[in-house]
Amino acid sequence: MQQRRADNIAEELEELIFNGTYSDGDRLDEVRLADQFGVSRTPLREAFQRLALSGLVELIPRRGAFVRQPGPVELMEMFEVMAELEAVCGRLAAMRISDKALDDLRDANAKCQAAVDAQDTDAYYVENERFHRIIYRQSGNSFLEQEAAKLHKRLKPFRRQQLRFRGRMAQSMAEHEAVVDALTRGAGDAASAALRAHVAVQGEKFHNLMASLKSAAE
């Protein structure tokens, strides 16, 4: 414990921003937060620097640190990139995936199915995350794996919203099956297409996303 407070503070702040405690444009008051965390301004400022590079916070010289939540356009862009990254992971994984990993994917999927049956979105979310991380890993490119995981994490709060819409879990489930099929056959293009379609925000999903954005703003 307490081995590196500045690090933890960055994570805690990230969490606070993710879970909606701060909204777009809010200024992060150094002294108030320092008080709140029970530390001085120094470690807080170090944390700000980290958050700035990942885009969660904008540092305006001599003005302060401001929360930067993605708007609808930026969010669509991020989902588009996520879809493409997953597509690449899938294509590479189709060539490189291990039998063990295929089993793990099937296992994750089985647990997803159980969550669908139980209407348990939280459980679904956990297994869904495992499913995707396995694919990132099996791309055989750890840099790609990290980048994909980073963006995945950033989109987490918005993806979670999505799952709450009726029927989304079951549909998502079916898409997972298609991905596993393609990967089992070693069909790179099919796996790629299935993952892109799975992640991309289009049609119905677009309206759902916009709707959840509005409700979050209230």
Place this chain on the structure above:
Amino acid sequence: MQQRRADNIAEELEELIFNGTYSDGDRLDEVRLADQFGVSRTPLREAFQRLALSGLVELIPRRGAFVRQPGPVELMEMFEVMAELEAVCGRLAAMRISDKALDDLRDANAKCQAAVDAQDTDAYYVENERFHRIIYRQSGNSFLEQEAAKLHKRLKPFRRQQLRFRGRMAQSMAEHEAVVDALTRGAGDAASAALRAHVAVQGEKFHNLMASLKSAAE
């Protein structure tokens, strides 16, 4: 001037790491660097935090900041991701590119050709960069554009090395033409494939990259 030293320090340090002043594993001495930059440790430590997230520096608690240069494996991985990102940019740009941007691409290419004729690697490098940035931009996805530019920048020193190999400039040139052709026709898949092949490190290029890595270590 002097509006925000911590920021500038991060950039200067980045430059020092890129241009090979520091090699993998070197410790960045806070007091020595503070002296060197004529500032105190505080802004330096803030800069370290930034560099840490972009992967240039590893912060080990209670030990210090260590330079993290990518090894051969990580480098290959990064080039693989770069190739895929460019491929995505190309596919999207084929649908979204403006006539003006197409003209700009042809202009950049003409200047590249002039640089090839003059055997001017520096000039080639500048125009090559412009060429690629136009494509990032024309993906119509500014988040993607930023991510691509970020990785592009990170790989800069290694790409630059590559251009010095005999015939590489001319070959690169020819590949650019193929990209412009595909984009002009609005052929997404062709543009995507051409860009992937252009950026990917394979065959000859692999050996060249490894060779330049060795010479850099000497």
Place this chain on the structure above:
DNA sequence: AGTCAAGTTTTTGTATACAAGAATATCAAT
């Protein structure tokens, strides 16, 4: 010589102090 332990020196991490810029309040003049 080699190893280990205690003491010393460095170095990191955090708090505090201080200087300078930005925001805000005060107040006179139109």
Place this chain on the structure above:
DNA sequence: ATTGATATTCTTGTATACAAAAACTTGACT
């Protein structure tokens, strides 16, 4: 009342001070 100038307060950015951990030194002991 509104505007503009000046003074005051807040806030940021940086330096310095200090505590605690790590690295290094020294010297006793096997």
